[in-house]
Amino acid sequence: MNEFFLTNFSIQDWLIVAMYLVGVALAGILAHRYISNVSDYMVGGRGSGTALNIANYIATGLCLVTIMYASIESFRKGFSYMMIGLLCVPVGLFVGITGFVVRPLRSLQLLTIPEFFEKRFDKQTRVVAGAICALAGILNMGLFPKMGATFITYATGLGATGNAEMVNWVTSLMIVLVLIYTAMGGMVSVIVTDFIQFFILGIGMGVGMLFCLTHPDLGWTRIITALSEHRGEMAFNPFHPDSYGWLYMAWMAVVTVGATVCWGPEASRALTTKDEKTTKRTFLYSAPSALARTGIPAFWAIAAFCFYSQHEEMARYFFPDGLSGTPVHAEQAMPLFMGKIVPVGLLGVLTAGMMAAFMSTHSSYFLCWSSVIVRDVIGPLRRRPLSDKAQILITRFNITWIAIFLLVWGIWYKLPDSVWTYMAVTGNIYLSGSATILIGGIYWKRASKAGALAALGAGLLSIAGVFLEPIQRIVPWLSTELLGLGNYALCALLFIVVSLFFPDRKQSELQENQL
Amino acid sequence: MKYWIIFWTVTFFLSLGIFYLTVLLIIPFGIRDLWWLFKLLNDRKTAAETKEPKQSDSSIDRDNGQ
Structure with missing residues (x-):
């Protein structure tokens, strides 16, 4: 002992x-x-x-x-x-x-x-x-x-x-x-x-x-x-x-x-x-x-x-x-x-x-x-x-398989040691694209679905953060924070540019009564 | 560094005080809210059992005719 x-x-x-x-x-x-x-x-x-x-x-x-x-x-x-x-x-x-x-x-x-x-x-x-x-x-x-x-x-x-x-x-x-x-x-x-x-x-x-x-x-x-x-x-x-x-x-x-x-x-x-x-x-x-x-x-x-x-x-x-x-x-x-x-x-x-x-x-x-x-x-x-009944039943089934995934992935499987990189990168995959289109969707009347899909797609680039070490051998100046911040900027830029070039043909009810 | 130490001393203890004030205030009011929530859910359940089953109140479900 x-x-x-x-x-x-x-x-x-x-x-x-x-x-x-x-x-x-x-x-x-x-x-x-x-x-x-x-x-x-x-x-x-x-x-x-x-x-x-x-x-x-x-x-x-x-x-x-x-x-x-x-x-x-x-x-x-x-x-x-x-x-x-x-x-x-x-x-x-x-x-x-x-x-x-x-x-x-x-x-x-x-x-x-x-x-x-x-x-x-x-x-x-x-x-x-x-x-x-x-x-x-x-x-x-x-x-x-x-x-x-x-x-x-x-x-x-x-x-x-x-x-x-x-x-x-x-x-x-x-x-x-x-x-x-x-x-x-x-x-x-x-x-x-x-x-x-x-x-x-x-x-x-x-x-x-x-x-x-x-x-x-x-x-x-x-x-x-x-x-x-x-x-x-x-x-x-x-x-x-x-x-x-x-x-x-x-x-x-x-x-x-x-x-x-x-x-x-x-x-x-x-x-x-x-x-x-x-x-x-x-x-x-x-x-x-x-x-x-x-x-x-x-x-x-x-x-x-x-x-x-x-x-x-x-x-x-x-x-x-x-x-x-x-x-x-x-x-x-x-x-x-x-x-x-x-x-x-x-x-x-x-x-x-x-x-x-x-x-x-x-x-x-x-x-x-x-x-x-x-x-x-x-x-x-x-x-x-x-x-309603089917939704609750499927949600219960999903909770079960997510728990099984966690038990296998998180406890019994040995994960890499970089805690923060893992957390920040996985969070950014969704947040960078979704936060952009959520805020834009509420407060910008010209936001379009093409722009939203482009921003969500750009958010997926955050996955690169998981493989940052091999990428840094080729691009040594690329840091985690630069990649993270750059990803948000890219999502916002694509959202604005694509929305302007590809506006929605038909406005949604929400667009008409912009919140 | 001296100013940073003063800054963190003031900020940290202020935040600590606010946190425990929040905890102390939330406990009695939280119990009241919890009791109110149980009463609300119970009334709804009783109403749903005596009338026809209540469907989702989500606005998107209403839009989709669910």
Whole structure:
């Protein structure tokens, strides 16, 4: 047994985690009694009030992969990473105050975002957007289980026993539980469980923060001093050449706007509310805390850096080239640190909180992508419309195969290590094209279906990001951020030019009464 | 670097405070919303069981005659 990886996690903590898992699964399963039609199943009957919708919005957006990614990045780049979370604040406030994109979407009483494309352009655009949306979304989930498993391995101390298969079984169990309650109760189960998970997650994050700020080896001043001494300005200034730089931040600003209004699981919260006012309030009231949602796990990783810098063996393990050098095993740093500083009992609460983050995102993603496949790909391609019962049945089938795909792809299959490239690229495949045509479709009267299809096609070029390393051997100046930003620019350019050259012969009803 | 440290200290703790204020406010109001949602869904289900089955209320389904 490797004592280096031992943590405070004990049998009491496993009991807390088990109680949480049983409780949340039961609540999710019982909620299925309230389903009576496809609108109840896919958008919770459009009955969500402001507070409930905000809780759901936050729980969906704050997944364990976000927490893990935030901690990996901050372990490398300190506070600079928090600028990405900070970008969400003005974007969310703007969307919340003006109702930009989300208000018109809610007013149309849609069940999915791609439905808008049929109303504004045509059926073909809806099917193409739906297919790309589902493909990108499901691929984007590919790393979720792996990141969840990494957290559990190092926070629970299972890394010390080398019992990797046990971690796979725990992660598989969580996915199966989410699959059962989401397939049974649809959005109603998602709303109920997300609300419980929001509460558990809030407590778990609070526990983590408390110990980072009050531990005798840590505290705010010690953490800041350690970081500034060893990592220098790049750990605080995101525009520093050794940190992210301006271009990367510009790309992130564009991604933030696109994701806020167009990324299915989160943007679909605009559709679940009882009215347009509640939709606007959801974005407005959740915006100010956006930084804390990524900032808290980022701070845990910064505190981990301070902790490891005081322990020679650990410092050598994570920073073989010295504390100012590039860290290795960054994904293990935060979970291992939390497992070492949080005491028995509270560590179970923290882990249950992280499992809540894992499950709440999976449930929303499962339902969102499955609904898109049924409503926007299968439905429009059929001559006869699907009944409510058939739509719910096919959605349940889709949730099951997406879960099976995740189990095989994300846990048992070894994925490449580049977490962020994978996430950003798969997200961009859909976002770059769809966000462009969604915004253009709502606010530009001359937008045409030819332009929309051209932009969606251009978005597929983002797949090149997966193969960036071999491409960079030929084009060495091509960076991830340049490719990402360039792709958005290309989509927008093609959308405008093609729309101007190939206008629609017949205007849609929406075009005539431009929103 | 000094200004960046001040910036992050102020911004981070402000955001942390807002986050926990949001959490504290959302819990009681969220429970109220959840109760209201259950009541709404239950009433709709009862109405659907006593009358003919309710179809999707999506505007696009109405357009397609579904």
